Amino acid sequence: MRVRAISKFTVAVYKVVSPLLLQTLQECHISDYIFQQGKGVALSDSKSFFGTPWVENSLDTYHFYCAPDEEAALFETIAGKVLWHQEGRGSVFVEPAILLEADETPDNFNELDLDFSVQKTALMGIYAIIQRGRGMALARRAVDSGSGVPALYYGTGGGIRDRMGLVRITIPPEKEMVNVVVAEHDAEGMMELLIEAGRLYRPGMGFIFTYPVSRADMDTKSFFGASRAAASVGQIVSAIDEIKGNTEWRRRTLLGQSQEGRTYMKNLENIMIICNDTMAKDLLHVAMNAGATGATISNCRLVNMESDGSQSKKSVEISDMVIGASQKRPIISALIEAGLFTNQMNGRIIVKKSCAAYTYIEKRK
């Protein structure tokens, strides 16, 4: 088993841009990536058949990682060569993380250093997990607030539901995930906005958390159609960013205000388990026995690119769970014990920091 610090990249691009991205990845010697199908939400000036101005485009999402010292170079290549520093092509963001993967060395787990030393970052990602079908409500609010194109994904929830009897079929396990990246000073306001939009303060509505993002180039093209001004708002914003040298001037106090003084859960960590298809549920149960409360599982594809251009593809599941920092060690050691690194599972774990999280918690009487 090997543990190392990595920079985890998430690139979400429109279908027309995908080939260029893959070519660039190959040139940068990124040998494997995880593909996830998502969609981006934007406004359009022409109404669709059903009378809404909202358009949904497929977003091809690629997850991969590199060593932290290569982060800056890789980021610049992708933002420049693939996204052309321009809106309407896609987004890229990078998170600091720790990777655990199989290796020849024995699993001497206890001596390993799993602690984070993440500094305060200027950017913040917000990830909301809600019931399938409610994602658009959050995504629209995010677009309306001018924070760019949110990305939506589909997944299946697991947790307490799996421990019930057959009555569990009355609870739909299908989940939808919404991801946006904003400036750190906007994060809390945006989170409040999304909590309100998704009514996450009610029981059973969903879960939302923020995570640090070290670098990002987010797509701000949230309007398709004839431009009504000499420059789009996105272009103006990025021009001012460039002049001012930061995004601090964009701080908005009225983005979303907490009225009830919600208490956020702090000191959390986000564990991403990548394993062979159909194995995620078993691993989730292992993690739950060790203290986890639940996870969202999405179906993705692991692609290995050989140097000769050939590819080998495999269906994998990504299980995403947010846990308390103190639960990290028992859960990970339980997962390894259950055979995460064996050939049957082909697993790896990515541990990321989570700053704040919110969900409805029943008040104790």
Next chain:
Amino acid sequence: MAVQTKKVAIPLKQQLSMWLPFCKAKLAEQLRSVLPVILWLIFFQMAFLRLNIAEGGIIAIGMTLVVLGLAFFLEGLLIGIMPLGEIIGIKLPVKASMVTIIVLAFILGVGATYAEPSIGILKASGSFIKPWDAPLLYLLLNRYSWALVICVAGGVGLAVVAGMMRFTYSISLKPFIYVIIPLLLIVSCAGFFDANINYLLGLAWDCGGVTTGPVTVPLVLALGIGICRSVGGEDNGSMGFGVVTLASALPILTVLGFGIYFSLNYGILPPMSYDEFFSPENYEKALFIAGSPEALAALKSQVATGAAATADSFNILAIIRDNFLSAGQAILPLTIFLLLAFFLILRERLPKKDEIICGIFIAILGMGLFNIGMEFGLTKMGNQVGRRLPSSFKAIELTDEIEQVTPFIPQEMVQKSIDANGRVSEFFFQKDGNKYKGIPYNPSHYNKANKTYTYVPEIGPLYGEKEKSLPGFAIVLLFAFVLGLLATLAEPALNALGMKVEELTVGTFKKKTLIFAVASGVGMGLCLGAGKIIWNIPLLYMLLPIYIILVILTKFSDELYVNIAWDSAGVTTGPVTVPLVLAMGLGIGMQMNVPEGFGILTMASACPILTVTLMGLISNYKAKKRLLMEQKAGEL
């Protein structure tokens, strides 16, 4: 790996509070999908045909059962049958060899055809075929119907094999379409010039759509999605769809091939008149078609006495038993076969075992309830409308409303009338409320002993001055269009397809959009099909242009849209649409005296391909335009 988990016990009261809203939501969903077609049938019968609904009580019970049945069946599909197919699809390519997959797929395809006895549907739509009108068709539907089933089963088996291999090797669906469809059209064109094969065309093309039933489609779909997931074949965009297309197309080829082989080698009589058919020089060949001298004699006498009487026995217990048996027959053998394959070949623990088993039983329960409901409700209703539908363009007899007049004294009541050509006919007046209506008098219907005159009331033509005028036909076409549109909304297999499409495209391709496109296609198709029967247009004249356009559109479409569009063709002709379409087709066909009423279902499955492909092309064009504009701006 078996992980022990602690079970969470939920108190009964709380369980109840979870089940109730769940069931309510599911029922409401199905009610919303079935209600439009029910309302249309009632509205059409009362407003356009100006008739009351007979047996309203039973029909209402039937409709309730249809809603209940659909809700159960769809839920059973979603939690039982489809996950089972998907799990096997995911695991199979990892553990089993290609040969095993091929053998399994073939057995699955053949078994699916036997499990869902759609041949009954075809027999029903061919029930008024006269052996002398279309000898080969008659032979294949009656004496050699077993051979027809083998042909169809073989076709579906091959299709499933081809489909699974396609996923394993990531081959696009397009080449299959480019080869199979032109081949079908060429064979059909060649068959067009042979009188016997010409009549077979409708049957063969209908076989394609009908064979893929409400259990087969979701199962094969799920299996395909699983295999695609496992081998990562999503790159070409097929995502596991496309098997249904092949399963609809290949049986056409096998049935036509068999028909041609049969007519070449067995010297089948060409279509001829009744007298020729029973003439002594054709005795040998006619005997071959009928099977035995007794059957031949029965055929001969059938015409003299009119149509064969249908026994209308009403035994509720027998109906319930038969329907649950057929539901079990459609679902159990296939699922048991798959479960066996899972345990014997994969030797693994079945995930979500309780859900899957429960789902299979819910599906059987739902299908049984649905079948009973169809028999009592929707089909009855459809038959009522179907039988009376021709009254919009011609006079028809209302055989189930026979009236008797007593005491009737012919000498006093019967009067004479004359028409422009000098033909004299007899009639009498009957007072009905405040109106006096003239009724033609036929002496043979008068019973002297009890002074009773029995007559069958006639209605129509309700629209247009003369018989068979355009306004009357227009009403029929309107009925067909709306019927197709609304019946499609309730199709369970289409719902399942729509859900899978929405899930795999993360909602960029909505279930609602797909169902709407398919439904309007089915409406168009039924319109064309009804037109085919009314004006007796050869099927080929309609198929040829549509399929040529389809092949061309396929060339320019995205792989995903091609797969979904062609698949929706096989999916649409399901358990809700088919009985209604048949009722309509039989109703019109019998009144127009056409030799066979096949081909409507084919049209109902061809047109949705057109609408879905077009929709795909339009939405793709819009999306590409949006995104490419940005691209160009960047390149400048």
